[in-house]
Amino acid sequence: MSANLLKYSGILGQIVSCLGAAALFAVPLGCSDDSQGAETAARGPRTVPVVIEKPSNHEFVDRIEALGTAGSNESIVVSAQVTETVSRVYFDDGQVVAKGDVLVELTSREESAQLSEVRANLGEAERQYERAMEMSRNGTLSEAQMDVRATALDAARARLDELRARMHDRLIRAPFAGVLGMRSVSPGTLVQPGDMITTLDDIDVIKIDFGVPERFLSILSVGLVVRSTTAAYPDRAFEGTVRAIDTRVDPDTRSVRVRADLPNPERALRPGMLVSVELTANRERRLAIPEEAIVPIGERRFVFVVNSEKRADRIELTTGRRENGLVEVVEGLDGDESVVSEGGSILRPGSAVEIVPRGPRQSDILSKAKARG
Numbered sequence: 001m002s003a004n005l006l007k008y009s010g011i012l013g014q015i016v017s018c019l020g021a022a023a024l025f026a027v028p029l030g031c032s033d034d035s036q037g038a039e040t041a042a043r044g045p046r047t048v049p050v051v052i053e054k055p056s057n058h059e060f061v062d063r064i065e066a067l068g069t070a071g072s073n074e075s076i077v078v079s080a081q082v083t084e085t086v087s088r089v090y091f092d093d094g095q096v097v098a099k100g101d102v103l104v105e106l107t108s109r110e111e112s113a114q115l116s117e118v119r120a121n122l123g124e125a126e127r128q129y130e131r132a133m134e135m136s137r138n139g140t141l142s143e144a145q146m147d148v149r150a151t152a153l154d155a156a157r158a159r160l161d162e163l164r165a166r167m168h169d170r171l172i173r174a175p176f177a178g179v180l181g182m183r184s185v186s187p188g189t190l191v192q193p194g195d196m197i198t199t200l201d202d203i204d205v206i207k208i209d210f211g212v213p214e215r216f217l218s219i220l221s222v223g224l225v226v227r228s229t230t231a232a233y234p235d236r237a238f239e240g241t242v243r244a245i246d247t248r249v250d251p252d253t254r255s256v257r258v259r260a261d262l263p264n265p266e267r268a269l270r271p272g273m274l275v276s277v278e279l280t281a282n283r284e285r286r287l288a289i290p291e292e293a294i295v296p297i298g299e300r301r302f303v304f305v306v307n308s309e310k311r312a313d314r315i316e317l318t319t320g321r322r323e324n325g326l327v328e329v330v331e332g333l334d335g336d337e338s339v340v341s342e343g344g345s346i347l348r349p350g351s352a353v354e355i356v357p358r359g360p361r362q363s364d365i366l367s368k369a370k371a372r373g
Contacts, residue, residue, distance in 0.1 A: 047354040050343035052306055055335045058288035060321045060328050062219050064279040066258075068210030068228075072271045073261075074176050074202035078103060080191040081169045091198070093182045097174045104185065104197055106170040118160050125149075125156035178202040179267065206262045206269045207243070210277050211255035219281040220245055226260040227278045230269070238262045238269065242279070287333060288326040293341045294319070303332070304340040304347050306355065312340065314349045 084106040091103050132149035135141035174180075181199035185191060208228060212220060224242040240262035249256050260277070262269065269275075294317070295302045301319050304312045315337075320328035333339070340347065347353070 047310075047352045048312075048343060048347055049354045049356045050304075050306070050312075050340045050347070051358050052338040052355055053290065053293070053341040055287050055289050055329060055333055055337065055339060056326075057285050057335075058323070058326050058328075059283060059285050060288070060323055061283040062216075062281045062321070064212055064216050064219075064281075066210040066212055066277045066279075068208040068260075068275045068277045070230075070269050070271055070273040070275050071207045071209060072178075072201040072203050073205040073207060074178065074200075075271065076175065076200050078172060078174075078180075078197045078200055079194050080104075080106060080172060080197065081193055082106065082166075083190070083192045084170060086185050086187050086189045086191060087170075089183065089185065089187060091180055091183065093180070095180045097177065097180060097200070099174055099177045101174045102171050103174055103180070104172040106172070106191070118156070122153075122156040122160050125153040129153045172197065174200060176200070176202055178204075201271055203264055203267050203269065203271065206238075206240075206264045206271075208240070208260045208262060208275055208277060210258055210260075210275075211250070211253060212258050212279070214249050214254050214256060217249075217256060220256070220258065220279075221281075225280050226262070227280070228260075228262060228275045230273055230275050232273065233268060236268075238264070286320070287329040287335055289329060289333070289339050290341045291322065291325050291327050293339050293344060294327060295344050295347075304344045305333075305337040306340065306353055310353055310355070312344075312347045312349065312351045312353055314347075 086104055087107045088105040089103075090101075090105070091097065097103070129149045129152070132141055132146050136143075136146050178200045179202075181201070183198045184195075185197050191197065208226070220242070222242050222245065226240045226242060228238045228240070229236070230238075240260050242258060243261045244259045246257035258279075289303065293303050295304065295314075301317045302314050303317055304314055307313050315332055317332035318330040320330045322328070340353070342358075343353075
């Protein structure tokens with residue numbers, strides 16, 4: 001029994017020794033926590049360095065970009081209306097012509113010979129009609145005979161008009177002013193209706209056809225300003241206006257066809273060129289803030305502003321268009337706030353802030369603040 005008592009006494013002694021050691025270590029740990037709390041209280045609440053900006057007034061504009069194809073204002077293939085050989089060619093390749101200029105004359109020897117005969121017949125019919133009129137006034141010619149003379153005169157005139165029309169068909173004229181293409185005939189060439197003699201294009205005004213996605217239909221209208229560029233003139237812009245908007249939306253591409261007119265007095269643009277098109281609409285000055293000031297939370301957009309107590313207030317915004325690093329403010333700000341443009345990602349509502357100037361050391365200050373936070 002004495003052996004057991006000795007055993008239990010040894011175990012108890014070990015427990016007491018351990019508790020004593022724990023008590024000795026507990027005191028310094030408690031003192032350490034108190035000293036850290038006192039040090040934190042002495043420093044005061046931690047501030048977050050931020051850069052602030054006032055909202056600005058910026059001109060926003062809706063822009064639509066597309067690719068289009070240049071076309072002539074008017075364009076035809078010059079061809080003959082009859083089967084005949086070419087007698088004379090009155091134009092050169094690429095020549096600028098006026099409306100009504102004769103381009104090609106077809107052979108008309110037969111018609112020329114017939115013209116003399118028809119004119120002689122017309123003169124005789126007119127003389128016969130004049131004699132009949134004199135006799136009718138004297139009462140020596142019946143009304144039926146007078147009708148015969150009038151019919152003969154009308155027939156002679158109709159024959160002359162027919163021959164003149166045939167002669168006209170043998171003179172191929174420019175139906176409008178423009179620039180001719182390459183000629184495809186020479187004197188002596190036999191041409192038939194539909195054969196190409198040359199092309200004629202009015203390029204003083206160029207038509208641009210391009211497609212616009214249907215989601216932009218609400219801002220499309222006739223008269224919108226169009227700015228166009230092309231690879232042939234990379235440093236030059238051509239401006240015009242929307243001429244027409246198609247009445248139908250293509251069900252395959254979900255786009256609507258738009259046509260614009262571009263003045264081209266120097267004839268720099270040519271039909272068939274690929275053109276980059278930019279449409280502008282709804283040009284207006286609106287309140288704007290930098291993109292980096294926006295703090296997104298889910299589908300909502302917020303911004304931090306600094307109040308008079310140097311604390312951050314979080315405000316929800318309704319934003320609109322974005323342009324050149326700026327965001328349009330539709331609702332939420334009145335323009336007098338001090339908006340946190342940098343440092344907002346580490347802010348919380350009510351955080352104390354330190355306003356730092358924008359400068360070379362700004363990024364270092366913000367980086368250290370993010371590391372601490």
